[in-house]
Amino acid sequence: MITIGLIGDYDASVAAHRAIPLALQLAADELETAVKFEWVATPEITSERRVAQFDALWCVPASPYLNMEGALLAIRFVREHDRPFLGTCGGFQHAVIEYARNVLGWADAEHAETAPEAERAVISLLECGLVEATDFIQLEPGTRVHAAYGRDEIVEGYQCRYGLNRRFVDEITSADMQIAGKSPSGEVRALELTEHPFFVATLFQPERVALIGLVPPLARDFVSACVKATRS
DSSP: OOEEESSSOOOOHHHHHHHHHHHHHHHHHHHHEEEEEEOGGGGGGGSGGGTTTSEEEEOSOOOSOOOOOOOOHHHHHHHTTTTEEEEHHHHHHHHHHHHHHSSSSTOOOOETTTTOOOOTTEEEEEEEEEEEEEEEEETTTTSSSHHTTTSSSEEEEEEEEOOOOEGGGGHHTTSSSSEEEEEETSSSSEEEEETSSEEEEEEEEGGGGGGTTOOOOHHHHHHHHHHHHHHO
């Protein structure tokens, strides 16, 4: 049995929140394993103890979170302790902020939605909003995301208006944070850590296909990474 913490403030009206439990169960069924998950509201995360019990964390869509610092603390914990991590939509955005603050040392790294006057808004408005939109993503060969899908280009759905600020792409990806997917116009759509067992963040919401009974490739590989981690 693997245990996964879902980091975010649950809202039944959010399609991704309805999809994620289905995605995990479909992935577990395909891999013939058992999975247990728990929603962890961000105000509950005041120390590592709240998330240390889990084998892995999925930082879910629908931000701003009620407690941004709680979400960042949870992301930092799995990054530093080599536990599998998947961040989608808001999870992508906060994975970037956590990395900028705690790896690059940018204490002033911010999200433009919650800190619109910030000089170092590593997450900013997209050139074109992606609210209830689908788009092509070009995947980078050799990445975990590419391996999950098994092809160079995919189409996925979004529910967001904010992404990685183009001003900071080169610095964010100068070390072990790697671009795994881009839009046709070159905006970053997926990132992953090269020196981590499984740390993947996507601006798109791969979980949504579970609502029509399909196994999301990234959910499958995330669960698979959890299984491997618990057996090592």
